Amino acid sequence: MSGRYPFLFSIPHSGVSVPPEVRGLANLSRREIIFNSDPHTRLLYGFDDAAEALVDFEVSRIFVDPNRAPYEYPPRTRDGVVKVTTQDGTPVYRKGLVPGRELIGTLLQRYYFPFHNRLANLIDAHSIEIAFDCHSMLPTAPPIQKDAGRPRPLFCLSNRGDRNGRPRRKGGLVTCPPEWLSALARSFQDEFDGEGRIAMNDPFRGGFITVAHYRRTRTPWIQVEVNRDLYETDGYIDPETHQVDEARIAELRGRILSAIIGFWEEVPD
Numbered sequence: 001m002s003g004r005y006p007f008l009f010s011i012p013h014s015g016v017s018v019p020p021e022v023r024g025l026a027n028l029s030r031r032e033i034i035f036n037s038d039p040h041t042r043l044l045y046g047f048d049d050a051a052e053a054l055v056d057f058e059v060s061r062i063f064v065d066p067n068r069a070p071y072e073y074p075p076r077t078r079d080g081v082v083k084v085t086t087q088d089g090t091p092v093y094r095k096g097l098v099p100g101r102e103l104i105g106t107l108l109q110r111y112y113f114p115f116h117n118r119l120a121n122l123i124d125a126h127s128i129e130i131a132f133d134c135h136s137m138l139p140t141a142p143p144i145q146k147d148a149g150r151p152r153p154l155f156c157l158s159n160r161g162d163r164n165g166r167p168r169r170k171g172g173l174v175t176c177p178p179e180w181l182s183a184l185a186r187s188f189q190d191e192f193d194g195e196g197r198i199a200m201n202d203p204f205r206g207g208f209i210t211v212a213h214y215r216r217t218r219t220p221w222i223q224v225e226v227n228r229d230l231y232e233t234d235g236y237i238d239p240e241t242h243q244v245d246e247a248r249i250a251e252l253r254g255r256i257l258s259a260i261i262g263f264w265e266e267v268p269d
Contacts, residue, residue: 005264006129007051008122008219010209012066012115013038013135015058021106022063025097028090034242036062036086038136043249044226045134047257053122057115062092064111067133067207073104079144082107087142119209123217130176130220132260133209139229147203154196154230155188157181158206158223165200175210176220180267184222187263191255196227226256 016037018026028036037060048054057066065081072080079085082104083092093099099107123131137156141147158181161167161174165181174181181200188198210221230252231237236245 004052005050005261006127007047007260007264008053008119008126008128008131009045009047009051009055010119010131010133011038011041011045011054011056012133012209013061014040014042014056016060017058019059019063019107019111021103021110022093022099025093025099026063027092027094028062028086031242032086032090033060033062036060039242040231040244040249041134041136041226043244044136044231044253044256045132045224046253050257050261052126052128055115055118055122057111059111062086064107066112066115067135067209069208069212070108070112074098081112085144087138087144089144116209116212119213120216123213123219128219130180130222130264131210131213133207133221133223135204135223135225136228137204137225139227141203150203152203152225152227153199154192154227156199156202156204156223156225157185157188158201158204158210158225159221160206160211161201163200163202173211173214175206175214176222180220180263181222183266184260184263187266188259190262191259224256226252 016034042056062083068081070081073082074084082099084098085091137152139152141150159165159174159176161178165178167174185198185200204223204225206223210223214221231244231248236248
């Protein structure tokens with residue numbers, strides 16, 4: 001392992017770029033694109049030197065979302081692999097210019113499938129014993145969600161199970177053992193003691209990435225969501241440029257990695 005942990009980190013929503021194929025169609029400002037992505041997650045989860053493998057994605061999730069199934073696109077859904085509206089209900093595209101089937105197919109072939117192929121190839125080529133799909137979340141649920149306005153936890157850890165990490169029904173799928181998810185939650189709670197709640201499968205249960213790649217190889221997957229209040233509050237971010245405090249990001253990155261390593265060292269062989 002060359003001194004690295006047998007981890008793969010997927011950071012699918014870190015990108016903020018606009019694909020050239022839709023550049024003339026988009027209805028959003030640069031600031032809106034950044035806000036509706038997972039800004040700064042490439043820095044927060046940048047464990048390149050500690051992990052066997054890491055994959056990120058340069059395109060904003062607003063235009064191509066690799067954490068959605070490839071068949072979830074308009075008009076079937078508004079929040080799929082190609083989105084129609086943002087988290088606050090703003091139209092992504094100018095009127096009458098939502099991508100059709102042919103353009104969506106192009107976006108999938110050029111951006112979506114290469115990302116998933118990279119994940120699959122790295123898992124096949126390396127000694128990956130666990131994978132983490134890494135995200136950020138708004139402090140409260142956005143307006144278009146069913147739980148709009150509900151406060152989010154400090155971290156949400158997901159394996160598709162219930163709030164204890166167990167299958168939601170007998171024989172149901174979970175993407176890692178419940179004991180592992182609980183152990184990771186305890187490790188995060190120890191690292192961030194007194195700063196907020198560590199939740200399991202609430203409000204997120206994990207997306208397409210964790211399920212699809214778990215099913216392919218049975219490599220355990222956990223989705224990790226960090227509350228943006230940890231680094232986007234006053235004093236840590238410039239409201240005009242959206243630049244974050246580098247020292248704060250570095251501190252959080254170290255603590256997140258410490259929590260993950262602490263969990264892994266307690267996992268039975």
